[in-house]
Structure formats: structure tokens, C-alpha cells
Amino acid sequence: MKGFFMVHLQALLFSLGQQLRTPFSSLLTIAVLSISIALSGAFYLAVKNITHLTGHLETSNQITLFLGQQVSDQDGRWLLTRLEKHRSIQSTRLITKTEGLKDFEQFSGFGDALKALSRNPLPMVIQVFPRLNLTTPQQLQQLLDELKALPEVAVAKIDMQWVQRLKAIIVLAERGVLVLASILAFAVIFITGNTIRLELQNRQEEVVIAKLVGATNGFIARPFLYSGFWYGLLAGLLAWLMITGLMALLQSPMEQLMTLYLGYQEVVFLSVLDSVILLVVSAVLGVLGSWGVLVSQLSRLTPE
Amino acid sequence: MIKFDQVSKRYSEVGDVLVDVSFTITKGEMVFLTGPSGAGKSTLLKLIALVESVSRGQVFLEGQNLNRILEREVPFMRRKMGLIFQDYKLLNDRTVADNIALPLLIAGYSHQEIKRRVRAVLDKVGLAGKEKSYPLSLSGGEQQRVGIARAVVNKPSVILADEPTGNLDPALATEIMRLFKQFKQVGVTVLIATHDLSQVIDSGCRQLTLEQGCLVSD
Ligand SMILES: Nc1ncnc2c1ncn2[C@@H]1O[C@H](COP(=O)(O)OP(=O)(O)O)[C@@H](O)[C@H]1O
Ligand SMILES: [Mg+2]
Numbered sequence: 195m196k197g198f199f200m201v202h203l204q205a206l207l208f209s210l211g212q213q214l215r216t217p218f219s220s221l222l223t224i225a226v227l228s229i230s231i232a233l234s235g236a237f238y239l240a241v242k243n244i245t246h247l248t249g250h251l252e253t254s255n256q257i258t259l260f261l262g263q264q265v266s267d268q269d270g271r272w273l274l275t276r277l278e279k280h281r282s283i284q285s286t287r288l289i290t291k292t293e294g295l296k297d298f299e300q301f302s303g304f305g306d307a308l309k310a311l312s313r314n315p316l317p318m319v320i321q322v323f324p325r326l327n328l329t330t331p332q333q334l335q336q337l338l339d340e341l342k343a344l345p346e347v348a349v350a351k352i353d354m355q356w357v358q359r360l361k362a363i364i365v366l367a368e369r370g371v372l373v374l375a376s377i378l379a380f381a382v383i384f385i386t387g388n389t390i391r392l393e394l395q396n397r398q399e400e401v402v403i404a405k406l407v408g409a410t411n412g413f414i415a416r417p418f419l420y421s422g423f424w425y426g427l428l429a430g431l432l433a434w435l436m437i438t439g440l441m442a443l444l445q446s447p448m449e450q451l452m453t454l455y456l457g458y459q460e461v462v463f464l465s466v467l468d469s470v471i472l473l474v475v476s477a478v479l480g481v482l483g484s485w486g487v488l489v490s491q492l493s494r495l496t497p498e
Numbered sequence: 499m500i501k502f503d504q505v506s507k508r509y510s511e512v513g514d515v516l517v518d519v520s521f522t523i524t525k526g527e528m529v530f531l532t533g534p535s536g537a538g539k540s541t542l543l544k545l546i547a548l549v550e551s552v553s554r555g556q557v558f559l560e561g562q563n564l565n566r567i568l569e570r571e572v573p574f575m576r577r578k579m580g581l582i583f584q585d586y587k588l589l590n591d592r593t594v595a596d597n598i599a600l601p602l603l604i605a606g607y608s609h610q611e612i613k614r615r616v617r618a619v620l621d622k623v624g625l626a627g628k629e630k631s632y633p634l635s636l637s638g639g640e641q642q643r644v645g646i647a648r649a650v651v652n653k654p655s656v657i658l659a660d661e662p663t664g665n666l667d668p669a670l671a672t673e674i675m676r677l678f679k680q681f682k683q684v685g686v687t688v689l690i691a692t693h694d695l696s697q698v699i700d701s702g703c704r705q706l707t708l709e710q711g712c713l714v715s716d
Contacts, residue, residue, distance in 0.1 A: 403587050406547070407601040407648065408577035410570075493569075497549045 220425075223389045227429030230382050231476050232436040234375035239437060239464060241367045246462050247452070248360055255353065257322040257338055262348040267291070270318045273346050282325055282337050289319040317348065331358070379479055382429070386422050386483030393421060394491055401495050415488045419481055426480020430473040437464060499525040499687045500546060500656065505555035507541055507711075515541045517711045518555070523689065525655075528682040530698045531691040533708035539691035542708070543658050546689070547581055548572050560655065577605055580649030584661035586641045588633040594620070594644050595629035601652040619647045623677060639670035646677060650686075657681060659690045663697065671697055 261270055267290055274288050289297070294316040324337055334352060342350040394401065404414055441463050449459040464472065500523040507516040515538045523529050531539050544550040545557050548564060557564045560578065567575055588597050595616050602612045620626050623643040633641050642662060649657060657678070663671035675697055682688050692698065698705055707715040 400589055403589060404600065404604065405573070406549075406576065406581055406587070407604060408573045408652075409604045410573040413573075413604055497547075 223385065223425055224429045224432060227382055227385055227425060227476075227480075228432035228436060230378040230385070231429055231433035231472070232440075234371065234378045235433055235437045235464070235472055236440060237374055238371050238468075239441065239462070241364065241371050243448075243462050244360075244367070245364055246460065248364060255324060255334060257324065257334075257341060258351045258353065259320040259322060259341060259344075259347045260349040260351075261318040261320065261346050263317060265318060265346045267318065269346060270320070273344070274320060277320065277322060277341075282333075284323045284325045286323070287321040289321070291316050291318055294319060379475075382426070382476070382479040383483040383486065386425050386480045387487040389425065390418050390422055390484040391487045391491065394418060394487065394495070398495060401492075402497050405495070406497050411488075411492045415485075415492060418484050418488055422480040422482075422484025423477050424480070426477040426483075427473060429480070430476025433476065434464065434469055434472055499523055499527070499560060500689065501556075501558040502542075503556045503558070505545065505557060506553050507538070507545065507550065508553040515711050516545075516708075519708075519711075519713045520555075521706055521713060521716060523687060525687055526682065526685045528678065528688040528701075528703045529690070530701070530703055530705045531689060531708065532693060532695060532698060532705055533714075535693060536710075537708040538711045539693075539708055540660050543660050543689070543691055546656075546658055547579060548575055573604075577601070577652060578655050580646075580652070580654040580657045582642075582645050582649045582657065582659035582662045584664040586633070586645040588641060588644055588648075590633050592632075593629060594625065594631050594633065594636070597633065597644055598629075598647045598651050601648060605652060615651055616647075619651045622650075622680075623647045638665050639673065642666060642670075642674060643677070646674070650681060655687060657686055657688045659688070661692055662690060663692065663694060668696070672700075675701060 261273070265273075270288060270290070274286055277283055277286050291314045295314050298316065322341065324334060338350055338352050341347055401414055441461070445461050448461050452459040452461075502519050502521050505516055505519045506514060508514050519542065531542060533539055541550065545552055545564070546559060548567065552565065559575070562575075564575075589600070598616045598619060599612050602615060607615070616629065617626075620629060623646055625640060625643055625647065628636065628640070628644075633644060636644065642665075646662070649659075659678070662678075663674050666674065671694065678688050678690065679701070705715070706713060
């Protein structure tokens, strides 16, 4: 058992030694591999960040009621008190015409244009926050219908609709990540396979001599498999550095963007588990690539 | 030990290379395989080494019919033989010690055992102290002794040598032959293909002669 372990360890170190002997071509291969891995990793992380955001959005379902122009401020307040007693409603907020106008002037920069109008064109608005136990789209829809039917309400809109749309897009994007990652995984397999094929060609004489003194295909394959392992693992490490570096660069602009649109910020990096999976999958792909080539090439390399 | 039973070998491009060859070599015998260039000596050795397979007939090694050996058993059969080549077939980017250690590494010996055996065999072939050298820094005779050391380090029961002295001057060749005789004396079967008749006659060993693929004298 100890001998077995030693043989593997020797082969493992020997294969790394081989790569260090040809640093330029090894680095080139690793760079190409790592770009493929980093592409899938970065795309995955982008989707993960968006998913993370929508997780927060789910709890911010709200219904916006635009009251009719004819509804007075007093009628609006009265409606508000009635709504607050509703069993499906958590809280409400009234934005009067005057407040709406102030907000609009402040944020849009079109204040002067509005002043030119003889009267305030903005409707009174009530924001309705449903109770948190109201989670299914059907329940929300029911509440929406109920509110729509109120005589004071001109238009009722539920903000969840764009969240649902976003979620559908995310499902699509997750599939996209899967497809892209699969394609790039094949790229990694083929690139390592081709590299190992060249190494095998360069060491053809050695392989034949080893066979003549009784080496099994397994013995000959071992250092090449380890070679594939190192290519995969080192490329995975480089890809991890690339992704993390990219995220570090994007972090502050992303946070600014989030603060502007959402009022909070939280950028997600690769988790420890993500990182471990990234490295393991990379190494496995490297081994797979070399294994494929070895299976097809080794029995063809005979002493003749 | 080695038995050929009406063996023929045919290459589709050139036709018959060996025709109806039959002979038996017993354990511990040292035999020369002679004949002009192109007579089929190398081909005969390749049949024993499982590098080529027969077209007709049967080859036996230690009682085993080589026709019946499966692909995955070939490496293990090869470990019973020590192969020696005219061009030495050494790994020039490895030290002498690493070259000789290769069969032991393949067979899975421990590090200590490998070291011990490599040192012992280097002593035997007269290359003590050269373990750290690289093959290309050695003379032809020394390189061939490395080749022989690699062939015998795993204590094979058969040594197959194809023109082992083909690239060496007569004095060195005689030394190499003396080495082979030492192995014969400890019970190893030795089969040497050569077209250098002077070495054969000096040795007084049994001689098989091939001519155009036929065994013409035994
Ligand atoms: N792999 C091969 N394919 C076709 N012909 C071969 C092959 N190997 C050897 N031969 C032919 O077989 C004949 C005997 O070759 P060989 O056994 O090498 O002779 P020797 O070793 O006695 O000089 C030669 O004519 C050679 O051209
Ligand atoms: Mg020959």
C-alpha cells in the first residue's frame, strides 16, 4: 500500500516536473483552459448575483393605486383608513397630489414644465403593502382585483409583475449557464486531450521502451493522467483568480448601481463551495481529456 | 524453455520472412542465431518478445503458447525476458541509474530494493560509479552495458539480444560476450542474434543459422 502510494506520488511530482520543463507551452495551455473555465464561472456568478437580488425583491411586493382625478384629498385619506383595516393589508402610504408634485419636481427636473400647467396633473397615489403571508400570485391577484373594483381607484398596478418576468429570465439564464458551461467543459476536455496527445508524441520513444521492458498501459498512462490533472487544476486556480479579480474590479460600480435602484447593496462572490467545485471540476475535466486520448492512442503505440 | 514449432511469418508487403522454423532451446542454454542480413533473425526474436505474432505455427516460452497470450498479459510475459538491442534503446534524458531502474519501477519494487538492485547490477556489468551519468556521455560499449544491466536487473529467465555487439569494436564485443556467458552460468537462457561469426566460433556455443527465413543448420 505504501509502495503504491509512493509510485503515485512520484508520478504526480514527475508530471509536474515535466510541465515545469516546458514552462512556455504549459502556460499557454493553462491560459487557454483558464479562459474557458473563467467564462463559465463568471457567467454563473452573474446569474447568481441576479438571483440573489430577486430573492430580496420577492418580499417587496407592493400594489400601487392611482386614484381618480375627481377624488379629493379627504376622500383619499378616508379610503386609506378603510384599507388599513383590510385583513390582507399590512400597511399603506398615501402620496397626495402636492407631495407627488414635489417628488416629481425634485427627481425629474421637469418641474418648470409642470408649473406651466394651470393645475396639478398628478393623481393621488396609495401604496399598499400586502401582508407577508400573502405569497402566491393568485392571492395577490385576488387582492388586486378587489382594490381595482373600488370606485375611487382609477388604476391598480402590482409591482410583482416585473419580478416574475425577471424570474423567468433568470430561469432562462440559468439554463444558459448550464449550456455554456457544458460547451466550455468540452472545450477544456478537447484542449487538454490535444495537449496530452502532443506530449505523448514527444515521448513516443520513451513509451515504446517502457512497453518493451514490461510496462502496462496503466503504468504508462499514469504520468499523462497526472499531467492532465495539473493542467486542469492550475487552469482552475487561474480561472478563480480571474473571476475574483474581475469581481473586485466591478464591486464598487455594481454597489453604486444597486444603491441607486434598490436602496441596498450586496455583491455575491464565489463561495467556498463554489470555489471547491470549480477546482474539482477543472481537475476532473483535465483528467478526462487526457484519459480519452490515452485510451485511443496507447494501444496504437506498439514497439513496431 | 523456448520452442518453435513449424513457425512461419509473412508480411503482406514482402512475403514470407520465416518459413517453417522449428527448434528447441533448453533452460540455461546459450544459443547464437546467425545468418546474413535480412535472413529473419530480428523477426524471430520479435516473435518471442511478443512484438510480432506468427502467421502459422506455434511459439512456446516456458511452456506457454504465445499465440494464446492475451493483450493485457503481454506486459507480464515481457517481464520474464530481458531485451537487448543493437541501438541500446536508452532514455538519453535520464541517468544511467534511472534507465536501469525502469523495469523495477514498472514491476512495482520499493525504493530501497530498486537502489540495492541497481547498484548490484552496475557492479556486475562493470559500471560502478556511473549511475549519475547520462547515456550520451558514455562510450558505445558502456551504453550497451547499461542496456544489458537494464535487461537483467529484473532477473529474467530469458535474455534476447539482437546484434548486441553490432556497433562495437571486437575487443568490446568480446567483453560483452563474456558478460552473457556469466548470465548463462547462473541458469539464464540466452539467445543472441548476430551476423558476426567470429564471436560465435570463439564461444563454442550452439548456433542456429537462418537463410532467407529457413533454418539451414542447428
Ligand atoms: N515490419 C515489417 N514489415 C515488413 N517487412 C519486414 C518487417 N520487418 C522485417 N521485414 C522484412 O523481413 C525480412 C527479415 O528482416 P529481419 O528479421 O530484420 O532480418 P535480419 O534481422 O536477419 O537482418 C527483411 O526482408 C525485412 O525487409
Ligand atoms: Mg536484424
